[in-house]
Amino acid sequence: MTFEELAMPLFASLYNYARWLTGEPGEAEDLVQETYLKALRGFASFREGTNFRAWMFRILRNTFLTSRTGLRATAMQPIEDDDQFVAEGDPETIFLHHADAQLLRQAILDLPLEFREVLLLADVENMSYREISEAMSIPVGTVTSRLTRARAKVRRNLQEKR
Amino acid sequence: MSEHLSAQTIESYADGELAAGRVRETEEHLRECAMCAGKLVAQLQLKRSIREAAWTLPPKNILRPRRQWPAYAALAAAAVLAIVVLIPRPNNELADLHTTILASANPVDVISPDRHTVKPWFEGKLPFSFPIPEFNGTPFHLAGGRVVYVHEQPVAYLMVMKGAHRISLFVGRDVPAPRIDAFESIAWTKNGLRYVAIGDVARADLDGLRVCFRD
Numbered sequence: 001m002t003f004e005e006l007a008m009p010l011f012a013s014l015y016n017y018a019r020w021l022t023g024e025p026g027e028a029e030d031l032v033q034e035t036y037l038k039a040l041r042g043f044a045s046f047r048e049g050t051n052f053r054a055w056m057f058r059i060l061r062n063t064f065l066t067s068r069t070g071l072r073a074t075a076m077q078p079i080e081d082d083d084q085f086v087a088e089g090d091p092e093t094i095f096l097h098h099a100d101a102q103l104l105r106q107a108i109l110d111l112p113l114e115f116r117e118v119l120l121l122a123d124v125e126n127m128s129y130r131e132i133s134e135a136m137s138i139p140v141g142t143v144t145s146r147l148t149r150a151r152a153k154v155r156r157n158l159q160e161k162r
Numbered sequence: 163m164s165e166h167l168s169a170q171t172i173e174s175y176a177d178g179e180l181a182a183g184r185v186r187e188t189e190e191h192l193r194e195c196a197m198c199a200g201k202l203v204a205q206l207q208l209k210r211s212i213r214e215a216a217w218t219l220p221p222k223n224i225l226r227p228r229r230q231w232p233a234y235a236a237l238a239a240a241a242v243l244a245i246v247v248l249i250p251r252p253n254n255e256l257a258d259l260h261t262t263i264l265a266s267a268n269p270v271d272v273i274s275p276d277r278h279t280v281k282p283w284f285e286g287k288l289p290f291s292f293p294i295p296e297f298n299g300t301p302f303h304l305a306g307g308r309v310v311y312v313h314e315q316p317v318a319y320l321m322v323m324k325g326a327h328r329i330s331l332f333v334g335r336d337v338p339a340p341r342i343d344a345f346e347s348i349a350w351t352k353n354g355l356r357y358v359a360i361g362d363v364a365r366a367d368l369d370g371l372r373v374c375f376r377d
Contacts, residue, residue, distance in 0.1 A: 015220035025221070032220070053365060101215040108216055122177060123212040126346070128364045129179050148173060151208065
């Protein structure tokens with residue numbers, strides 16, 4: 001498969017993800033553009049058989065994390081220990097029949113960056129836990145616990161606001 | 163009735179990530195227990211709401227250089243732009259069918275997890291035949307099938323489950339490959355027949371399904 005065949009179907013997804021990382025359309029555009037340029041240059045080093053989508057997302061988030069906005073975002077992160085987390089009870093059965101999309105978007109924005117990332121990769125990109133672990137360079141166990149925690153935070157956030 | 167499902171089990175199941183060996187007992191419990199089924203529905207709804215709320219389409223002119231780029235970067239950007247322009251217009255026919263069938267109260271006409279029931283059902287309904295693999299021991303299972311029409315030609319439709327996710331598989335002589343953003347899809351050709359799989363699952367899952375049909 002050529003770079004175009006592999007990379008272009010991911011375009012809308014990468015842009016959407018960049019929007020959530022940067023929070024700003026212009027910066028998201030720059031980020032996606034830079035990602036494609038880097039990927040194009042590095043494509044020779046991409047090994048056939050490894051996960052191309054995870055590879056692209058990894059380039060995008062590494063580019064973001066070393067950008068000025070990214071450094072600022074991570075500097076503000078409270079440090080939360082993934083392994084200390086104990087699942088908090090059952091998911092409250094809240095039904096989101098007509099979930100207010102705006103409230104939900106705000107709840108996602110309120111999440112600390114690494115929780116926002118696992119949630120978006122799992123629920124918007126439908127990535128498997130394995131793919132997320134590759135894209136974010138973290139163990140699968142950490143993906144699972146962050147995901148559980150991200151969803152619990154979103155649920156609590158929504159319940160407080162209704 | 164077996165013990166209630168843990169929050170973690172429900173979450174893994176909704177994500178299609180439950181270990182293959184636990185899917186059957188989990189589904190058996192879900193059939194009997196309204197409380198756990200309710201929690202699963204809430205989980206799936208949260209996932210869907212997040213997906214819908216968090217999706218933004220890129221602006222059309224996104225790959226036009228917006229700043230002063232070094233010459234090589236502008237060239238590379240132009241190359242990427244050329245690639246974008248060359249993408250054929252999307253064919254959404256199969257994506258529409260996939261969505262319509264999934265939304266239907268009776269998505270399939272033959273409901274069976276058994277390929278020995280589904281395969282004979284197609285006999286006499288299609289001008290071709292194709293093998294249905296054994297899904298035991300794979301992350302997939304068969305939900306059923308029906309006949310659909312694409313470009314006025316009969317096409318076999320199989321619904322294949324991966325955890326809670328439904329995948330549409332179209333098999334026919336002339337099935338157009340879709341190019342869509344909302345779902346994952348792959349297409350392949352075998353013995354002169356075109357196979358197109360669409361679903362809201364990971365690309366790797368669709369590749370896994372293709373492997374099932376290879377032998």
